[in-house]
Structure formats: C-alpha cells, structure tokens
Amino acid sequence: MTRIEKKWQVKLICLVVAVFLWFVIIGEQNPTSEGSYTVPVAVENLDSRYIASHVPRSVYVRLAGPRNTIINIDPSSIKAYVDLSAVKEGTVEAPIHVEIPGGTELKKQSQNRATVLIDVYAVKEFSVTPHIRGQVNGNAYVGNISVLPQKVTVSGARRLVRQVDNAMVEVGISDKPDGFTAMTPVRLLRADGTVVEGLTVTPWQTSVAVNLEPNAATKEVPVVVHTRGTFHKGLTEKNVIANPKTVTLRGDAAQLQSLDHWDLPAVSVTGITKNKTWKLEMPFVNGVTVTPDTIDVMLLTTKE
Template sequence: MNKLGKKWQLKIICLLLAIVLWFLIINEQNPISEGSYTVPVTVENLDAQYITSNVPKTVYVRLSGPRNTIINVGPSDIRAYIDLSNAQEGEMEVPVRLEIPHGTELKKQSMTSAKITVDVYTVREFILTSRLAGKMDDTAFVSSLKMVPEKVVVSGARRLIKQVSKAIVEIPVAGKSEDFSVMAPIHLEAADGSRIDGLEMTPWQSSVKVMIGHNAVTKVVPVGVATYGHLASSVTLKSIKADPETVEIKGEAGAVNGLSRIDLMPISLEGLDQDKEWKVTAPSIKGVIIDPDTINVVMKVEKAE
C-alpha cells in the first residue's frame, strides 16, 4: 500500500512538472509581445439633424498579448468610436471608446476623450452678389452682366450659416475692353467682410456673361452709411464713417448722372460695446462701376456717462 501511494505521488509530481514545462515551452515559443496601431475614429448614433466638427480622425493604440495573437491583429480589428446618442448643439467633451480583440490587453491609448462641436445641419439659399476684380480701361465699363445661376444653395453648420451675409462672385475685369464670359468662383462673406469657410455650396461657381460699354462718364460721389439697432448700454456712439468717404463712379451717362451718392447696406449696431470695423461691398448698380467697390466702415464708441 505504501509503494502504491508513493507511485501516485510520483505520478502527480510528474504531471505537475509536465504542465509547468509545457507552459515554459509555450511562453518561450509564443512570448508576450506588443503591437502599435493607428485606428480610425468613427461617430455613431448621431441624430440626422446634427453634424459634427473637430472629431479626431485617428487614435494611437498599443496592445499586448501572445505573439501569435498580436501578429494577426491589424487596425481593422480594433474599433474606436464616439457615441453621440445624447448629442446636443454646442461643444461637448466625449469619451473615445475602444473595442480590442479577445486575448489582448490595452497598454496605451493616445486620446481617451475629445472636445467636439455639434451643429444643427441647415440649408439656406443666397442671391449671388457680383464683385468686379481689377481696373478696367478708362473709357470702358460693365454695361450689364448676367450670372447663371443667380443663387447658391449653402448647407452645413447652422452657427456658420448664421454668419453669412452675402455670396460673392468675383469677376476679373482688369484690362477688359470687349464682351466676355467667365466661370467665376463663389465665396461667402460675413457682414464685416471676413470670409467664411467650412460650408458646402451648390454650385461652387457661376457662369458670368459680361457686356462691356465704352465712352464711360465718371463722377465722384459721397458714400452714405446707415445703421440700425442699439449699442450696449455701457457705451455711446462717438463716430461712424466710411473710409473712403467718396468713391468714383463710372458708366453710362444716364446712370452716372442720376446718382448723387452711394448708399451702403445698413449696418447692425445691436449690442456692440467696442470699436468695430466692417468691410462693406458697394451696391450693384446696372451700368455703373464703383471704385473702390469695398468700403471700410469704422465705428468708434466711448463709455456712457
């Protein structure tokens, strides 16, 4: 009986040694390794009324695991995503979530959260405004022009579309003396003349046919500035004026002689509490060229007593 018991003890010891040896051999042949991956970040569960910006495109991930597992893992086996099922308009700080392959362990994630902007998707139509770029010959002027289409459909973030004041088509007229046609790009501007990017436009350019007139008449006229809205209660208006205060108009005698001044589009002063400057496009007048066609409007305020 004692001999039988000793044999079973030896067998158990041998079995344990075999298991330990097996693990040593496996670990030696398939050691723990690490792999690094650049994984694209996707947005999930976003309501159709919203669009996002500032979402990170990729996240850097480092995993560890048995070598045989790691060598078979690629970026497509790792899922990085932002869940926006509870999205609201404005800035949000959201976690960047990961799903990694079975048998691996996350060692490093370059970005665990991101500050993104959520906007309401909006579509709006704008009438195109022409702007002549360049100086024509002294006796030549644009007698008429036709843009096709005359409107542009703008889509994208509501906060950006709210800033759009006009859709501008710049028409190159430098040195032109005969009728011509051109495909001219469209760009969007705010009320202060700054350019607005980040929105989609359909179309992004307009076909423009320009008719050139000759024997132009020129005249210098003052620029009129109109405003609306109320300044902040903490300030009062010190001055507001156009720079330059006069412009040269050129064109058909009948059109030019009928103008005594150029009135700019009214400017909103609502809620302003500091000095401000706008770049305002001169109005489009058939048969008349206005030089310059962009006028600075400078407003100065002072503290209310």
C-alpha cells in the same frame, strides 16, 4: 505496486515538463509584441436634427498581444467612436470608446474624452452677389455679369448659418481685353466682411460670365453710410464714418449721369458699445463698378 506508482509519478512529471517546455518554445517563437495605430473617430447615434463639431479626427492607440496577431491586425478592425445618443444642443462631454480585435490588449489611448459642440442642423438659401476685383484695361467697362446658378444652399450648424450675411463670388477683371466666363468659388461673408467657415455650400462654385462694353465713363461721388438697428446711448449716426468718403464709378455715361452718390450696404449698430469696423465689399450693380472695391465703415464710440 510501489514500482508502478513511481512510474506514473515519473510520467506525470515528464508530462508537466513537456507542457512547460512547449509553452516556452511557443512563447519564444511568438512572443508578446505591441503595435501602434491611428484610428479615426466616428460619431454614432446622433439625432438627424443635430450636427456635431469639435469631435477629434482620430485617436492614437497601442495594442499588445502575440506577435503573429499584432503583425496581422488590419487597422480597419480597430474602431473608435463617440456615442451621442440623447444629446441636446450645447456642449457635452463624451467618452471615446475603442473596440479592439480579440486576443489583444489596449495598452494606451491618447485621448479618452472629447468636448463636443452640438448644434441644430440648419439649411438656408442665399442669392449670389458678384464682387469685381481690379480694373478693365483701356476705355472698356463691365456691361453685365451673369452668375449661374444665381442662388446657393448653405447647410450646417445653425449658429454659423445665422452669421452669414452674404454669399459672394470674386470676379477678377484685370488684363481682360474681352468678355469671358470663369468658374468661381462662393465665399460666405459676415456683415463685417469676415469669412464664415465650417459650412457646406451647394454648389460650392458658380459659372460667372462677364460682358465688356466700350466707351466707359467715370464719375466721382460721395458715399452714403446706412445703419440699421438701435444706437447705444450716447452714440449717433455722426459716430459712423466711411473711409474713403468718395468712390469712382465706372460704366455707361447715360447711367452715371443720374448717380450723384453711392449707397453703402446698411450695417447693424444694435448693441455695439466699442469701436468697430466693417469691411464692405462693393457689389456689382446695374453695370456700374466701384473703385475702391472695399470700403471701411467705422463706428467710433468716442462721445462728442
């Protein structure tokens, strides 16, 4: 019996050693390894009334696991997302969740949280205004500009949509001997002439057809500044000036004869307490082009 027991002990020891050696060999053949991946961040569970901005485009993650597993990982099997369920308009702090394939361990994540801005989703329609750049050669003038479509739909964050004052297309007419048609992208502008970005414009470009007529007449006239809103205490219309004070009109002689001044688009002065400059791009109106095509309107807060 003692001899039999010793044989079983030896066999058990051999089995343990064999298992240990098997794990050693397997570990040497398929050692622990690491892999790095750039994973796009998705937005989940956001109410359709809202739109999220400032969400990171991607996060960097490092995974550890058996070499064969790491080598065969499809990056698309790694998921990163922010859960925006039950959020409201404003700024929220949201954790960035990362889901990884089985058999791996998350060793590093470049960003764990995101500060996300939640806006109400808004849609608004704007008429498209053509803005002429340059001068027609010779004695021709722009008789007519046709824009198709005449309106575009702007969508996105409500706070940005509210900043849009004008949807404009630029039409370059220099060195154009005849009429022409061109596809022109739409720009969204604030009242001060700066571009509003981060919105979707549908369609994003329009077809612009320009008709040129011969025998242009020119005429220099003063510009008239218009304001809307309520001036701050101590400020008056005298504090608002235009630079330059005159413009040159170009068009049909009979039409120019009735024009003795040029009205600038109205600028809002409500609540302004410091110097401000608006860059007003002159629209094409009734076959008349304006030089220069941009006028600076300045509100000077120096009290008289």
